[in-house]
Amino acid sequence: MRVVRFENIDELKRLLRQARVDPYGIEIMAPKAVSFVIQIDSISGIAANILKQEMLSIGADAAVSRGTLTGKDKFTACLLMANLSQYSRLCEKLKLQPFGLGALGLDLAEKLFNLQKSNFILELGRKKLKLGKACAIMGVLNLTPDSFSGDGLYQGARCKLQSTNIAEIAAKLVKDGADILDIGGESTRPGAARVSAKEEIRRVIPAIKAISGKIKIPVSIDTTKPEVAEAALDNGAVIINDISGLRNRRMARLAAKYKAAVVIMHMKGTPKNMQELAQYGSLIDEVAGSLKRSIKQAQDAGIGNNKIIVDPGIGFAKTFEHNLQLLKNLAEFKSLGLPILVGASRKAFIGRILGNQPQERIFGTVASCVEAYRNGANIVRVHDVKQVRQALDVSEQVRNI
Numbered sequence: 325m326r327v328v329r330f331e332n333i334d335e336l337k338r339l340l341r342q343a344r345v346d347p348y349g350i351e352i353m354a355p356k357a358v359s360f361v362i363q364i365d366s367i368s369g370i371a372a373n374i375l376k377q378e379m380l381s382i383g384a385d386a387a388v389s390r391g392t393l394t395g396k397d398k399f400t401a402c403l404l405m406a407n408l409s410q411y412s413r414l415c416e417k418l419k420l421q422p423f424g425l426g427a428l429g430l431d432l433a434e435k436l437f438n439l440q441k442s443n444f445i446l447e448l449g450r451k452k453l454k455l456g457k458a459c460a461i462m463g464v465l466n467l468t469p470d471s472f473s474g475d476g477l478y479q480g481a482r483c484k485l486q487s488t489n490i491a492e493i494a495a496k497l498v499k500d501g502a503d504i505l506d507i508g509g510e511s512t513r514p515g516a517a518r519v520s521a522k523e524e525i526r527r528v529i530p531a532i533k534a535i536s537g538k539i540k541i542p543v544s545i546d547t548t549k550p551e552v553a554e555a556a557l558d559n560g561a562v563i564i565n566d567i568s569g570l571r572n573r574r575m576a577r578l579a580a581k582y583k584a585a586v587v588i589m590h591m592k593g594t595p596k597n598m599q600e601l602a603q604y605g606s607l608i609d610e611v612a613g614s615l616k617r618s619i620k621q622a623q624d625a626g627i628g629n630n631k632i633i634v635d636p637g638i639g640f641a642k643t644f645e646h647n648l649q650l651l652k653n654l655a656e657f658k659s660l661g662l663p664i665l666v667g668a669s670r671k672a673f674i675g676r677i678l679g680n681q682p683q684e685r686i687f688g689t690v691a692s693c694v695e696a697y698r699n700g701a702n703i704v705r706v707h708d709v710k711q712v713r714q715a716l717d718v719s720e721q722v723r724n725i
């Protein structure tokens with residue numbers, strides 16, 4: 325006899341098949357073994373009492389404040405505790421209830437459906453990237469003179485490109501295991517000053533032209549400026565990696581026009597002032613809420629879900645503690661129903677833990693990426709592609725055995 329652990333409902337179904345359970349029985353029993361605790365930050369006392377009674381009626385439970393049960397509290401936080409089978413029955417029952425419970429049931433059903441998604445197919449230009457058991461890698465190619473990580477390929481007062489062949493660097497990243505190549509021409513480190521669109525284009529377009537058609541993986545342009553994104557898309561890029569989360573509405577329309585994919589990241593303010601804005605009442609809720617609004621904006625512009633990636637923005641308007649919370653609770657963003665990208669590579673929170681400089685943070689980056697993958701990341705954005713790929717290969721084998 326042993327206690328069985330499983331990562332998701334698909335893995336549980338595999339265990340049931342190994343036990344020779346009837347296929348019909350598997351579909352009935354599997355949802356009974358997958359449980360979730362759902363937290364509702366605030367709900368009216370009246371609705372909470374009805375919700376608790378409905379939960380009890382299906383053999384589950386809901387935790388509410390003592391004052392809610394006595395009628396003293398007008399509003400309460402609420403924790404729902406049930407398995408997938410019970411939640412499915414609850415959502416049906418809530419359709420008939422007043423006080424906003426019908427809408428709550430619809431939202432709950434959507435979140436639970438999204439949480440069970442384990443596979444995605446991204447359409448990236450002419451290529452498709454399958455995400456699921458394996459974690460994809462976005463390799464970083466910085467065309468900046470002031471990158472925090474010390475790997476920028478521009479140098480000197482006039483910001484001239486180093487003589488190193490861009491195509492060779494790109495080819496090495498592909499050989500090391502990159503699935504996407506992300507090219508950026510403006511530093512986004514905390515406190516960084518902005519550069520003009522003209523200067524950013526001058527930095528990135530020659531590089532994109534140099535590798536276009538020479539590498540077999542999709543190219544992403546890391547920019548917040550529609551002018552830069554359009555120039556990049558005209559020269560072979562198929563993804564817009566926008567750290568501002570499509571704040572400029574032209575960006576979403578541009579992506580739709582070119583049928584480009586987008587990475588929507590969460591950030592407050594700009595790189596120059598973002599760390600002054602790193603304050604949250606509820607970090608996960610606020611980041612998820614912001615991402616959801618940006619996703620709606622992308623969808624309204626005509627961008628399909630098979631072209632949208634979300635990024636909670638580690639290091640962008642986040643404190644040391646915030647970054648650790650995001651990594652620890654990353655799985656909660658699966659409720660958005662879209663692939664999750666995490667960019668923790670060489671960042672300051674790793675340096676604070678290890679007490680070292682960006683170029684010395686390879687092992688810390690590897691650990692962060694493995695942790696991100698275990699907690700739900702589908703893509704990691706990294707400088708040290710080879711080392712991270714090797715670590716993920718081992719983690720994937722253990723997880724998927």
